[in-house]
Amino acid sequence: MTEAENIAVGLPPVHRVPVIRVVGLGGAGLQAVAHMVQSGLTGLTFAVAHTDARQLAQCAVEPKVLFGGGITRGLGAGGDPDVGRAAAEADVEALRELARDQDLVILVTGLGGGTGSGAAPVLARAARDCGALVVGVAALPFDFEGQRRIQQAQQSLRQLKCAADAVICLPNQKIAGLLDDTTTLLDTFRVANDHLAEGVRGLSRLVTQEGLINVNFADLCRVVRGRQAESSFASASAAGEHRSREVVQKLFSSPFLEGGNLLAEAEAVLASLVGGPDLTLREVKHVMEQINRACENSQVVMGAAIDPSCTGRLAMTLIVTRRSTSDAAAAGEGKEQAEAEAPLVSEFPIEGGRNGLTLKEGNEPARPASRFVPPPPKLSPEQAQQLLANQAGTGAARRRQKQAKLRQGMLPLEVVSKGRFARSEPTLYRGEDLDTPTYIRRGVPLN
Amino acid sequence: MFDKSNKIIVGLEIGTSKVCAVVGELGQEGNLRITGVGQAKSRGVRKGEIVDTGAAVEDIRAAIAEAEQMADVEIRSVYLGVTGGHIRGFNNRGRHAIPSADREITADDVQDVVKNARAINIPAENHVIHVIRHHFIVDGQEGVLQPVGMLGAQIEVDVHVVHGVTNRLQNPIRAVKSLQLDVEDIVFNGIASSLAVLTPEEKELGVLVIDLGAGVTNYVAYVNGIIKHTGVLAVGGDHVTNDLAYGLKTSMGRAEALKIEHGSAVVGPGDKGQTIAISNDVGLPERSINLEHLRRIMSLRIEETLQIVAEDLETVGLIDYLRAGVRLCGGGARVPNVSRLAEQVFGLPVSVGRTKSISGLVSTLDQPEFATGIGLVKFGSFQVEKRVARGGWRTRLKSTLSRMLQGA
Numbered sequence: 092m093t094e095a096e097n098i099a100v101g102l103p104p105v106h107r108v109p110v111i112r113v114v115g116l117g118g119a120g121l122q123a124v125a126h127m128v129q130s131g132l133t134g135l136t137f138a139v140a141h142t143d144a145r146q147l148a149q150c151a152v153e154p155k156v157l158f159g160g161g162i163t164r165g166l167g168a169g170g171d172p173d174v175g176r177a178a179a180e181a182d183v184e185a186l187r188e189l190a191r192d193q194d195l196v197i198l199v200t201g202l203g204g205g206t207g208s209g210a211a212p213v214l215a216r217a218a219r220d221c222g223a224l225v226v227g228v229a230a231l232p233f234d235f236e237g238q239r240r241i242q243q244a245q246q247s248l249r250q251l252k253c254a255a256d257a258v259i260c261l262p263n264q265k266i267a268g269l270l271d272d273t274t275t276l277l278d279t280f281r282v283a284n285d286h287l288a289e290g291v292r293g294l295s296r297l298v299t300q301e302g303l304i305n306v307n308f309a310d311l312c313r314v315v316r317g318r319q320a321e322s323s324f325a326s327a328s329a330a331g332e333h334r335s336r337e338v339v340q341k342l343f344s345s346p347f348l349e350g351g352n353l354l355a356e357a358e359a360v361l362a363s364l365v366g367g368p369d370l371t372l373r374e375v376k377h378v379m380e381q382i383n384r385a386c387e388n389s390q391v392v393m394g395a396a397i398d399p400s401c402t403g404r405l406a407m408t409l410i411v412t413r414r415s416t417s418d419a420a421a422a423g424e425g426k427e428q429a430e431a432e433a434p435l436v437s438e439f440p441i442e443g444g445r446n447g448l449t450l451k452e453g454n455e456p457a458r459p460a461s462r463f464v465p466p467p468p469k470l471s472p473e474q475a476q477q478l479l480a481n482q483a484g485t486g487a488a489r490r491r492q493k494q495a496k497l498r499q500g501m502l503p504l505e506v507v508s509k510g511r512f513a514r515s516e517p518t519l520y521r522g523e524d525l526d527t528p529t530y531i532r533r534g535v536p537l538n
Numbered sequence: 539m540f541d542k543s544n545k546i547i548v549g550l551e552i553g554t555s556k557v558c559a560v561v562g563e564l565g566q567e568g569n570l571r572i573t574g575v576g577q578a579k580s581r582g583v584r585k586g587e588i589v590d591t592g593a594a595v596e597d598i599r600a601a602i603a604e605a606e607q608m609a610d611v612e613i614r615s616v617y618l619g620v621t622g623g624h625i626r627g628f629n630n631r632g633r634h635a636i637p638s639a640d641r642e643i644t645a646d647d648v649q650d651v652v653k654n655a656r657a658i659n660i661p662a663e664n665h666v667i668h669v670i671r672h673h674f675i676v677d678g679q680e681g682v683l684q685p686v687g688m689l690g691a692q693i694e695v696d697v698h699v700v701h702g703v704t705n706r707l708q709n710p711i712r713a714v715k716s717l718q719l720d721v722e723d724i725v726f727n728g729i730a731s732s733l734a735v736l737t738p739e740e741k742e743l744g745v746l747v748i749d750l751g752a753g754v755t756n757y758v759a760y761v762n763g764i765i766k767h768t769g770v771l772a773v774g775g776d777h778v779t780n781d782l783a784y785g786l787k788t789s790m791g792r793a794e795a796l797k798i799e800h801g802s803a804v805v806g807p808g809d810k811g812q813t814i815a816i817s818n819d820v821g822l823p824e825r826s827i828n829l830e831h832l833r834r835i836m837s838l839r840i841e842e843t844l845q846i847v848a849e850d851l852e853t854v855g856l857i858d859y860l861r862a863g864v865r866l867c868g869g870g871a872r873v874p875n876v877s878r879l880a881e882q883v884f885g886l887p888v889s890v891g892r893t894k895s896i897s898g899l900v901s902t903l904d905q906p907e908f909a910t911g912i913g914l915v916k917f918g919s920f921q922v923e924k925r926v927a928r929g930g931w932r933t934r935l936k937s938t939l940s941r942m943l944q945g946a
Contacts, residue, residue, distance in 0.1 A: 509780075510780045510783055510784055510790070511584075511776060511779075511780050511783075511790060512584070512585075512776075512777075512780060515584045515585055515589065516585070516623070516772075518585070518623060518771070518772040518773055520771075520846060525771075525772075525773050525777070525842075526777065526780075528780070528781035528784050528785060528835065528839070529781065529835075529838040529839045529841075529842045530781065530785060530834065530835050530838045530839075531784075531785075533838060535834065535838060537785060537828075537831045537834065537835075
């Protein structure tokens, strides 16, 4: 790669298209990436990584990486993030290979399961270690998948926020709001994948296409990074005479923006507009006026680009960062574990000036220290020590593998009796059975 | 009805923990006095609905007999409180264009618009329990109390409809009828409780009444004096007991006793590390139970229940209109510190509702558990007053027939 060499010797890059790779991680990531390849996303390269050899074999995307074979024997992580994490740490070199020589790594994954939740933070850290910028695009589970998965997803999301430069999440539950009752499960997941693909497409467009009013990765980072809040993503396109009005209407009715309500409480909004050569100033003005009106209190970064293939159409992508209110409390509760986390983070040191890419110049001095504030992964001290020992040498890694195997043998077989309500009609609320004691559903330990 | 002067009104609540019959006497001036209460421990009810008809009928008989004895009357008919997870409330709007040339709204127009609002789309197996009319809207002008005689092109009205599954509503009615008692009307328990604990000023300000029963939690929100929202959550005190029995590994009976004796809705700083010794049948100490665990389990369950109610009110957008705050009633209102917990959840002033607006056996009746029973009597008294106002049986029969013919 000549560019890379150029950079290595410090020559100023004259004109350079950023190298972007989309990495699908875990079962959901695999399917999403396969869907993106089918739907013909261009200008990017793809890769997939999974712990499950069978699913990986069925996937048409190349290159493929099977990791954690020594721990899971290629049978998947079984929904346990700890196993997923151990698997990724065991084969971190193979994962790092995926991110080599990339400028931007878009990590597509579904949180809540084992591989995605466990390995995503590890892969993100490894990719950053290779000098790439990492944006996570994470699907969060449906409510019906149960409180446990939702909690796993939230915990993993927090870890991913620490590890990646930016995280954009697409809660699947909100997709359910888009569909009617008769939609098949297959279609539901297709729509979810469509949204993930749309997210990736919007991101790559932002970075690769030269705009009239330019938005580049630096702007993107300014909006999504260091906020300790998750970002939401919505995009819409419309054609015809009233396209400027329609596109705004579509955006505002998107469930990801909670019917436009999210905009009102957004802290920062990145709006990227793509139109054909026939895009008029009036249209841009009209759209931006409405967006600005909806988010008066937030910082709005706007971009507009011309794409000849978009003639007659108008496409709009919004990335909205929520005001982080509740996270202050969450950060407080995670403080105790900060000590365990600190050495983990510094395991992948971040050098000040990694390379001379123009894309990144804006961000480097602004790497916020606050990135490390969000609650770290929940690790007991011995787990943390294990992790450190593992990263120190291969002998420890072998010990670790054995332990992980042991852990996989233990299945959670606790059957919660519903006692007096065992034979009555269950009271269901948002997919939870309220007859089960609250403290068990919430996982509050009584020691 | 040999005694023409005073009318006897009986409210019967078949609850999950107790069956309660309240006897009220309506004086000629419309003053209501409570003269008797009968209670029996309920054995055939889960989550507010009858699961064992035999046991339920026995308990009803016991409660009615006790009430009869206390009030020294013979009970022939009751106002029956109903609840259950199947009961739903929603708002519907009816429209009617004024056809007359001079655009004056007549009484017929008002009837038509109410009829339109009543024409609602509910499942065929459901039965409408209450239809509560809100204020009229004439050409977009809201808050019209009496539109007859006004000018307008279009009249609209909102109604709040409470409905439930017919078969499940029939079960308690059949149980009561098997005792040769008539059911005058069925009333949603939440609405009955709210009638007992609220003053007109509170209703006008906007208030939420939560009846924390043993089997279910009923809630009713008033805004501008009108019921805007009702709901039932089939979670109640029984769930707290069940959680405790599971979490503390003890029997249901002992869990219930622990809940009443040591329960609290919030975990205090002094609870940590404290233990309660429980003794076995012969009085020897058997084992000890961690007080913090007990209160933590209770607190989580009650907090969750209140949160679900709060979420529901937020979804319908009423939480900001509850200027008078929240009133709690039902057995759950007795849990120490429950008001404090509810204040945290709702961010509104919370107090335990008191049934003060009624005379009679005040000291016995001013308990949160009796709110529903008293409310049922109060509901009955309104019905009686309405009937008196509407005229004798002849007019009543006529109006009933015409309503049936209209299919409303």
